[in-house]
Amino acid sequence: MPKINAATVAEHRAQQRAALIQAAVDVLVEQGAAAVTPAAVGARAGLARSSFYQYFPSAAALLAAIVEEAFTAADTATARALTDVHEPAAQVDAFVRAELHLAARGAHRPAKALMQADLPPECLARVHELHRQHYAPLGEAITAMTGATSALTGQLVGGTVQAAMAAVEQGGDPDRVADRVLALLHHGLTPATDE
CATH class of the missing domain: 1.10.357.10 (Tetracycline Repressor, domain 2)
Known part of the structure; x- marks a missing residue:
């Protein structure tokens, strides 16, 4: 089971989702909407690309x-x-x-x-x-x-x-x-x- 950095799994998931959204905002503002890809956002958030799909389908x-x-x-x-x-x-x-x-x-x-x-x-x-x-x-x-x-x-x-x-x-x-x-x-x- 992956390590969680919160008191509960739900809090950990909320933190990971928020991190992905913030990373996507940064990529969006810096490089435009076309640059907001699962790989780029996952890398920016410090998460594996496969982790991205646990939170967003696309x-x-x-x-x-x-x-x-x-x-x-x-x-x-x-x-x-x-x-x-x-x-x-x-x-x-x-x-x-x-x-x-x-x-x-x-x-x-x-x-x-x-x-x-x-x-x-x-x-x-x-x-x-x-x-x-x-x-x-x-x-x-x-x-x-x-x-x-x-x-x-x-x-x-x-x-x-x-x-x-x-x-x-x-x-x-x-x-x-x-x-x-x-x-x-x-x-x-x-x-x-x-x-």
């Missing part, structure tokens, strides 16, 4: 797990930030600050790499669906602030938030970047006259 299944876990973690962080925040402008603030702190931790790296990868259509569709779901609370707050029902305002705010995330990923302080981007957004998010 590289595609591993990519799907990365997608789901990345968005679940981001959704949890933004939901926590929005707990007991009911005023739309405060919701925008809380969402943006949570996103920029996630960016500072590198939490968006897997989703960003996957959105740029040459993935099967169903996998790419799932990434886009999860992305839309993740940004839904921000869109709802924007609509409540502006009365705008068109997607244009949401797209413009989303682009601004993406630029702020890029600034943080390049070393910007997330709080300082948040202060600046929120000043811009609050100045621009006024009741819509016509979109």
Whole structure:
């Protein structure tokens, strides 16, 4: 029986699965989705290639797990930030600050790499669906602030938030970047006259 490095077999399996996912994220971000193979991920995680198949039936299944876990973690962080925040402008603030702190931790790296990868259509569709779901609370707050029902305002705010995330990923302080981007957004998010 292989040696386990945890109190229980279940904990050991969870640790091994997490190690494979982290190794796959690193390979994905550094080399792209095509490089996420059982051999490369197993080697990166320090596991035999055959061990990979005890946790995932294929590289595609591993990519799907990365997608789901990345968005679940981001959704949890933004939901926590929005707990007991009911005023739309405060919701925008809380969402943006949570996103920029996630960016500072590198939490968006897997989703960003996957959105740029040459993935099967169903996998790419799932990434886009999860992305839309993740940004839904921000869109709802924007609509409540502006009365705008068109997607244009949401797209413009989303682009601004993406630029702020890029600034943080390049070393910007997330709080300082948040202060600046929120000043811009609050100045621009006024009741819509016509979109």
